[in-house]
Amino acid sequence: MTPTSTKGMQSPWASRGPRLLEKRLGVGLAESRLIEPDTLWVRVPRALLRGAVETAVREMGARFLISVGTDQRSLGDGYGIVHLFSLDRDALFLAVECLVPEHQGGVDSITPIVPGADWSERECRDVIGVEPQGHPDPRRLLLPDDWPDGVYPLRRDFDYNERPAAVEGSRPPLKDHPRGSTVIPMGPFFPSLEEPSYWRIFVEGETVVGCDYRGFYNHRGIEKLGDSVLTWDRIPHLAERICGICGMIHSTCYCQAAEKAAGIRPPRRAEFIRTLILELERVHSHLLWLGIAGHIIGFDTLLMQSWRIREPVMWLTEEICGNRKTYGMNAVGGVRRDITPGQVPKIRDVVTGVEREILAVKRAVVGDATLLARTQDVGILSRKWAQEVCVVGPPARASGVPIDARLDHPYAAYDEVPPTLCTQGAGDTWARVLVRVDEALDSVRIIRECLDRMPEGPILTEMTGDFPDGRVGISVVEAPRGEAVHFVMTGGVNRPYRWRVRAPTFPNLQAMPAMIQGQNLADVPITLGSLDPCFSCTERMETVDVRSGQVTVHRRAELEAIVRRHRP
């Protein structure tokens, strides 16, 4: 079910969009229907895909979200390529679908029109095997260097636990560095990036003249598990583990997409609880980021103080959910734990304290000349490039792009407790700092309002009957680092036929090369850090130590005793 929009009734594009497309393309659309009040689905012939996307982007103001490649051979449709767009001002999603019959080549690449579709299309090629024709950089994106060519892991005839033998010679070529420049490698393991990512920075002296990226070292095959192993009601717990920081974001986003597809709506109280937890997550994530950003430029006092301020939020979520992180709060149809009356004053106390301390930090950093010297005019992301690469979240807002999924596609309780849109114009690292600090303060306000307005009632709508077939649900959730997108297509046996996840770092990271061009090497880590990159959620992988199999739980006192064993 669609959350009620604050933007009035149906978007004019819902009816005008298909007519405009038909006019521009000169043919009737194979299919065009409003599958949800907020989702317009059009199917276009392969030859007209690029024209349709061009019309959507240039005339309807559509913002590219992600491409979904689906193996629909078992439905008799070949491979489905769906480009998802958001019409932000109209609270409307637009899905442009194109079917590619088996053994009949690829589809026209839309990257020449939408630069932000670069990685999406390469990912579709890697996992489904539909070649984006005319793509400017068709190198392998996410499969490992030793993965055999022609094996596509997300096809339905590829088992989730199949392990193809490693081969030589399928490693994607590295980009040549300009003559006279030196290559400075950053990664795959680099101290200021806590996760693996391999940047080759081309420098002349200390000036960056280009770069190359190879990532996805952490790919976990989470989407594959979702459509081949788990059932619809288990996936929220897997979705939560996509990211160690914004787990609630992904579980909420999946649940909302699944709820739309299943046609159920969570009770109002559950929507408020989701909003509350999401905002607590935003507060701690922004503080975490502020600390890391400080650390990257050597300002460890900011790191230590931000994380000290963040700590009570972690204790609070532990009290509410039983865990500092990975809350396990969400279920399709609502939430699994209620907020008890006794917890309400505690939440108020904690957020009031956090608010006071964030304000103190803000006062301290805003006047700091050295901090300004390291962040102002550093890593500038122009508004134009931000829109072309489809950057989301604080980096977009810091470049003056007024998008926020909480306002554009109001979900959970955000229609009743809307956030304030925090934007800046400069597009530099300092602007991104300011946006995040302001948002953390705004989150405190939202948390208070949630507590004020939260209605009584049940917290879970149970699904009656099976997960329905042939439905689609698209959901977006504004994570601290940008908008997450989940796409659920039903039709599996009690599980999604296709579950597509887009973490916010996926588009944001693609803006990086332009941001560091011409900069000093010293500014590269903070520029990358200012995007708040989350490589693992972009890659959706998880490592489990299975050697010992033994699980030891250390209590806090024990841990302290271990760490401080030489202390009284």
Next chain:
Amino acid sequence: MSALPGILGLTLLNVAVALLLSPLVEGVLRKLKAFIHSRQGPPLTQPYLDLLKLLGKEDLRTSSDPFYRAAPALSLASVLLLAAMVPMGASPPMGFAGDIVVLIYVAAMSAVILILVAYGSGSPYAFVGGSREMMVLLAVEPVVAVTLVVGAMKSGSLATGEILAWNHANGPSMSMVLAGIALLLALQAQAGKLPFDIPEADQEIMGGPLVEQSGPRLALLRWTLWAKQLVFAFLLVELFVPWPRTGWLGVDLLLALVKVMVVLVLVALVDVVNPRLRVEQAMGYYLRVAFASLAALAFAVIGM
């Protein structure tokens, strides 16, 4: 003090202070930093334990060049030589006519060795670190030279001991105070403290010149840095703040040590409240400090 045993004894004392006391001073500064971070911090003895641990490890090298092998030891030796040329509670043991000229060279030696180590280690991070170290050195050295020349002009002698004696006898003057402030600002970079720890820049270039150094080599290079900050602080307080002086070596050394700690705490406080600058920002900063120290020289010329 001119008798040979006296000189030997004083030399030993200075070297011992630089060698044995510097890890403790570092430990105190770490505690201070931890306090401002709201942390407990490591015990005061941690730097000694760090050194012991590193010294006991395998010696791994990326080059078999004899100079590269000896560089960490040479680096520490150069700082110990500097310690013998710096007054610590008494006249500098290795004082002779014109010694500030030699002192300026010796003071730069450990940095030059570090640059050579960086270029010899064959890592791109070390290369970047080495070139940054050189730029910082080029920016800071003029400040150090000008401030010492101010002392020489005022006292009319190029000997460190004479400058000390003159300043102690004549009391504070405009030019000496300005020069002292300039030297204090230079100390921030010479001690490798934020916002000027640019050559090492852990989060950018993974320790720069030190990236390929480990075990005993790293121990000696770290020890060099700790000894260096202590010796430079002594040079600053003894030349520019020599009062009061009792004439008893032990008391004077303690007094100097107290002043050194005040200076190093100031440096550590600046370190803890600042992010790291870029190298060209640091050079711009020291260029301005160098011009300001020229003002001290001008005051010295007109006798203020």
